[in-house]
Amino acid sequence: MAKILIMTAVEAEKEAVERGIGETSGIDVAIAGVGPAQAAARTAFALPKDEYRMVVSVGIGGGFKNRAAIGDIVISDRLIAAELGAESSQSFIPIDELGFGTNVITADDSSVQRLSSRLIEKNQRVHTGAILTLSMVTGTDDTAHALIHRYPDACAEAMEGFGVATAAAEQNLPVLEIRSISNLTGPRDKENWNIKEALASLEPAGAAIKEVFA
Ligand SMILES: O=C(O)c1cccc(C(=O)CC[C@H]2O[C@@H](n3cnc4c(=O)[nH]cnc43)[C@H](O)[C@@H]2O)c1
Numbered sequence: 001m002a003k004i005l006i007m008t009a010v011e012a013e014k015e016a017v018e019r020g021i022g023e024t025s026g027i028d029v030a031i032a033g034v035g036p037a038q039a040a041a042r043t044a045f046a047l048p049k050d051e052y053r054m055v056v057s058v059g060i061g062g063g064f065k066n067r068a069a070i071g072d073i074v075i076s077d078r079l080i081a082a083e084l085g086a087e088s089s090q091s092f093i094p095i096d097e098l099g100f101g102t103n104v105i106t107a108d109d110s111s112v113q114r115l116s117s118r119l120i121e122k123n124q125r126v127h128t129g130a131i132l133t134l135s136m137v138t139g140t141d142d143t144a145h146a147l148i149h150r151y152p153d154a155c156a157e158a159m160e161g162f163g164v165a166t167a168a169a170e171q172n173l174p175v176l177e178i179r180s181i182s183n184l185t186g187p188r189d190k191e192n193w194n195i196k197e198a199l200a201s202l203e204p205a206g207a208a209i210k211e212v213f214a
Pocket of ligand 1: 063
């Protein structure tokens with residue numbers, strides 16, 4: 001049976017996910033690197049190495065205030081390249097409207113729901129919604145508010161999901177993104193990042209991927 005490919009940005013995320021998965025031959029976890037370009041390139045490089053039926057981008061991320069708190073898990077129903085488009089004096093114009101492709105890749109709804117239910121059974125706090133992919137961590141309330149204004153269903157932001165999804169889509173493979181929240185989006189405040197708690201939440205995420213899909 002074809003396998004599942006999980007892409008994490010860094011080794012610490014990979015190790016956390018692998019602890020949750022335990023022993024299995026049906027899932028490979030690979031390092032995507034940080035940022036959408038490297039994530040797309042590394043995913044495209046990994047996919048021909050085996051036969052895969054699904055790709056999952058997993059890692060820590062920033063939660064939008066009042067939508068996801070530190071330690072919570074967000075599962076994407078839409079993976080969005082939040083900055084892919086053009087700025088105008090009036091508003092942001094997404095690349096779809098410019099006629100050059102899309103900045104939204106949609107996840108399979110039943111996969112999102114099954115994974116969400118499994119994580120709730122594991123007593124995780126779970127949200128489903130859009131996850132934004134950015135090249136720069138949001139560092140002001142103004143930017144966070146502008147992003148929410150542009151994407152009202154956004155729950156979290158990170159830097160790899162749309163890159164991973166773009167490589168998967170090129171192979172007509174379904175994709176999911178799962179983020180455990182390490183920080184809230186807004187003013188840069190490293191003291192309030194809790195990477196340890198977010199990495200701990202990636203373990204049940206890995207276990208749930210295995211139990212639901214593998
Ligand atoms: O600003 C710093 O000093 C700093 C220190 C440690 C890590 C960073 C990162 O930018 C990590 C980016 C990495 O983690 C994901 N991530 C986590 N939170 C966010 C966020 O609020 N916005 C975007 N990305 C986030 C991201 O996917 C990268 O893999 C900075």
